[in-house]
Amino acid sequence: MGQDENRIGAGELYRAHAAQIGRFLLRLGVPRTQLEDLLQEVFLVAHRKGGFEPGPAKATTWLSGIAVRVWSNAARTRRRRPSTPMGDDVSQVSAQAVDPERETASRRSLARVQRCLEQLDPDHRAVFVLFELEGVSCSQIAESLGVPVGTIYRRLHTARARVRAYYTEMTGDADVR
Numbered sequence: 001m002g003q004d005e006n007r008i009g010a011g012e013l014y015r016a017h018a019a020q021i022g023r024f025l026l027r028l029g030v031p032r033t034q035l036e037d038l039l040q041e042v043f044l045v046a047h048r049k050g051g052f053e054p055g056p057a058k059a060t061t062w063l064s065g066i067a068v069r070v071w072s073n074a075a076r077t078r079r080r081r082p083s084t085p086m087g088d089d090v091s092q093v094s095a096q097a098v099d100p101e102r103e104t105a106s107r108r109s110l111a112r113v114q115r116c117l118e119q120l121d122p123d124h125r126a127v128f129v130l131f132e133l134e135g136v137s138c139s140q141i142a143e144s145l146g147v148p149v150g151t152i153y154r155r156l157h158t159a160r161a162r163v164r165a166y167y168t169e170m171t172g173d174a175d176v177r
Contacts, residue, residue, distance in 0.1 A: 065144030
């Protein structure tokens with residue numbers, strides 16, 4: 001069996017993982033108005049690379065690495081042009097919430113977290129989101145981003161400290177975990 005026979009094509013990857021990669025891009029801070037274009041670009045890159053070859057890394061981790069690079073390139077382009085506000089692109093709280101006050105508080109908290117994430121530079125934000133929100137291990141993040149695992153640990157430590165500091169500054173609540 002040849003190496004190419006094991007590869008998973010971009011179409012199959014899209015059907016299986018587009019929703020998850022889309023949520024990941026939103027958590028990175030991609031405005032909803034640009035989500036479809038960037039998501040498409042992620043899978044075009046996957047297609048250009050010949051698809052995913054199963055191995056130690058999972059397809060979602062591999063695609064997340066591509067998504068980080070696509071997002072980073074788009075952010076660089078956005079910085080060169082007049083920027084638009086990131087908006088409230090955090091995943092929405094369930095519309096079936098029983099208590100409107102609780103739902104409002106949850107939305108405000110999520111918006112604050114999103115603002116904290118927007119304060120992080122792309123490298124730290126990507127590691128924070130992959131580890132804390134997507135549950136990807138540090139070794140998998142290192143492999144997908146092509147950096148040493150020690151760098152990932154350092155970025156995660158720094159990102160956590162910065163998010164905690166930003167959140168505390170915003171809310172005055174020093175008990176952020």
